[in-house]
Amino acid sequence: MIRIENLVKTFGAKRAVDGVSFSVERGEVLGFLGPNGAGKSTTMRMVTGFIPPTEGTVRVGGHDIVESPLEVKRLIGYLPEAAPSYPDMTVEGFLSFAADMRGLAGDAKKRALGRVVERCFLASVIHQSIETLSKGYRHRTCLAQALIHDPAVLVLDEPTDGLDPNQKHEVRNLIRELGAAKAIVFSTHILEEVDAACTRAIIIDRGKIVANGTPAELRAMSELAGAVTLHAAGADLEAMARGLAALDGVARVETVDGMLRAYPHDKSAGGGLARAVVELAARESWRLDALRTEEGQLDEVFRRITLPDTVKERAR
Amino acid sequence: MSAWHLVSTVARRELASYFASPVAYVFLVIFLLLTGFFTFTAGAFFERGEASLASFFLWHPWLYLVLVPAVGMRLWSEERRAGTLELLFTLPIAPWQAILGKFLASWLFLAIALGLTFPVVLTVNVLGEPDNGQIFAGYVGSLLMAGAYLAVTCMTSAMTRNQVVSFILSVVILLFLTLAGFTPVTDLLVRWASPAVVDTIAAFSVMTHFDGFQRGVVDSRDLLFFVSVIGFALFATGVILRNHRAG
Numbered sequence: 001m002i003r004i005e006n007l008v009k010t011f012g013a014k015r016a017v018d019g020v021s022f023s024v025e026r027g028e029v030l031g032f033l034g035p036n037g038a039g040k041s042t043t044m045r046m047v048t049g050f051i052p053p054t055e056g057t058v059r060v061g062g063h064d065i066v067e068s069p070l071e072v073k074r075l076i077g078y079l080p081e082a083a084p085s086y087p088d089m090t091v092e093g094f095l096s097f098a099a100d101m102r103g104l105a106g107d108a109k110k111r112a113l114g115r116v117v118e119r120c121f122l123a124s125v126i127h128q129s130i131e132t133l134s135k136g137y138r139h140r141t142c143l144a145q146a147l148i149h150d151p152a153v154l155v156l157d158e159p160t161d162g163l164d165p166n167q168k169h170e171v172r173n174l175i176r177e178l179g180a181a182k183a184i185v186f187s188t189h190i191l192e193e194v195d196a197a198c199t200r201a202i203i204i205d206r207g208k209i210v211a212n213g214t215p216a217e218l219r220a221m222s223e224l225a226g227a228v229t230l231h232a233a234g235a236d237l238e239a240m241a242r243g244l245a246a247l248d249g250v251a252r253v254e255t256v257d258g259m260l261r262a263y264p265h266d267k268s269a270g271g272g273l274a275r276a277v278v279e280l281a282a283r284e285s286w287r288l289d290a291l292r293t294e295e296g297q298l299d300e301v302f303r304r305i306t307l308p309d310t311v312k313e314r315a316r
Numbered sequence: 317m318s319a320w321h322l323v324s325t326v327a328r329r330e331l332a333s334y335f336a337s338p339v340a341y342v343f344l345v346i347f348l349l350l351t352g353f354f355t356f357t358a359g360a361f362f363e364r365g366e367a368s369l370a371s372f373f374l375w376h377p378w379l380y381l382v383l384v385p386a387v388g389m390r391l392w393s394e395e396r397r398a399g400t401l402e403l404l405f406t407l408p409i410a411p412w413q414a415i416l417g418k419f420l421a422s423w424l425f426l427a428i429a430l431g432l433t434f435p436v437v438l439t440v441n442v443l444g445e446p447d448n449g450q451i452f453a454g455y456v457g458s459l460l461m462a463g464a465y466l467a468v469t470c471m472t473s474a475m476t477r478n479q480v481v482s483f484i485l486s487v488v489i490l491l492f493l494t495l496a497g498f499t500p501v502t503d504l505l506v507r508w509a510s511p512a513v514v515d516t517i518a519a520f521s522v523m524t525h526f527d528g529f530q531r532g533v534v535d536s537r538d539l540l541f542f543v544s545v546i547g548f549a550l551f552a553t554g555v556i557l558r559n560h561r562a563g
Contacts, residue, residue: 011563048406051561073408080406084399086329088336100325101407129336145403 001026001153001183002047007056009042016042018207029179031198032187035306039207040187041081044157048078060153077146081157083139087131091122091141094130095148102149116144119174135162154178156186160193172196191298205306222296228277231259231290243284247276322409326417334425343387347429350379355436367444372436373454373530377494377523380465385486387426388469389479391418396477415553419470426462450532457529460542461522465490467549474556497521
């Protein structure tokens with residue numbers, strides 16, 4: 001549905017987006033990650049046709065954003081970053097305006113309004129003017145606007161920003177649910193959301209894509225991935241560490257909060273290391289009470305690939 | 317979906333937003349009070365002893381100089397400030413439709429304000445036998461002038477996210493458009509410049525073109541002047557908004 005090739009946006013001398021390419025198909029939920037100022041919003045603004053690209057192409061549903069912007073805009077539902085809306089309008093008036101702009105009328109409009117009001121939990125504030133609403137409600141009002149025409153493509157810029165934990169949970173569920181039949185791109189800097197809602201994630205830093213894969217693939221890039229962490233009651237940690245380090249395939253051993261962690265030479269070894277550790281424990285009669293293979297942590301991956309080089313040096 | 321449907325959707329939303337706040341009513345009251353004061357007191361309506369609305373229309377360029385920017389200053393600056401510009405321009409609407417829709421809504425609001433001055437027409441008809449054709453022409457000219465002022469305000473409003481800056485910019489531009497044809501100013505200019513130059517400058521002024529309407533003459537050149545000011549200013553609004561988005 002969305003096909004982006006070599007997208008570039010320059011503001012003066014700064015390349016805010018620098019050669020970004022990706023595509024999203026129906027049924028996919030793409031998480032767009034990156035530190036603040038990495039170019040997430042700029043990319044989304046180009047996809048939705050708010051700002052023109054300096055170079056590169058954006059095609060949505062086969063239409064080019066520069067050549068036929070209206071066709072593209074009809075296909076997209078868009079939630080801008082700050083979830084703007086007209087404060088002097090009521091929720092109902094605002095959604096009705098959005099429906100009119102999308103060409104909905106009569107019964108179709110009534111049904112669309114009912115559907116988004118239910119989906120976004122707005123029934124209790126429908127007649128209130130938007131300026132009197134709390135941030136969470138205002139946010140969901142703007143989200144409802146993006147869903148009003150049941151678009152094939154959804155572009156959501158930080159859809160859970162400013163929501164409380166319950167609302168975040170609801171919005172993530174909504175995104176996952178909608179993702180079954182739509183192509184969705186959403187940006188976030190909350191890493192749990194990648195697991196909670198995405199089928200695929202892209203990490204962008206200083207305008208460039210630095211990682212692209214399923215959440216599991218991204219996690220596997222973590223140093224931690226494949227490491228075995230264990231704890232044994234009343235054991236001599238140093239002796240255990242020596243024993244682990246002597247094992248085949250163990251690169252190094254660390255002590256973390258009274259637990260031992262063995263890192264493998266080869267991350268792709270899978271459960272091999274865990275089995276070797278269990279056998280060793282049996283031989284040495286360690287009384288294991290915890291043992292797990294680490295999946296890797298997204299935030300570690302995120303930090304490692306998006307930290308500026310100077311900070312990375314210092315961290316070492 | 318037809319282009320007109322989109323224009324009118326935007327216009328209806330904009331017009332409703334005027335009346336959603338008390339500002340619209342405050343504006344209407346101030347406008348009517350000021351027209352009343354200028355017509356009857358400063359314009360010496362009764363002392364003139366003639367059945368015409370000359371003392372009414374005389375003040376319109378000066379009233380509009382301040383009041384029209386007050387009506388139009390928020391048109392685009394508020395969209396920019398609140399971020400709704402991003403919402404509007406990612407909806408399936410061509411920029412010219414949005415610009416025209418918002419302009420028409422404000423113009424209609426000014427037309428309502430102008431329409432509410434009808435008691436002055438009734439008064440002059442009760443007191444004497446005025447030339448109602450001339451009065452009608454005066455209203456048409458006044459509405460066109462308000463449209464031209466409003467289009468200029470639209471343009472300055474697109475330049476900034478700050479309503480006050482937009483207001484000041486438009487007053488400065490409109491002051492030039494008004495003064496360039498104001499008789500005391502042209503009389504002054506004639507001392508330094510040749511009459512041809514002074515006439516050329518005066519031709520840019522709304523004063524020069526509003527004159528005919530006040531006398532009951534609807535000249536196609538005057539019509540063309542106001543329509544082209546509106547057209548040019550709205551086109552410039554489009555260019556400014558496009559440049560703003562391009563960054």
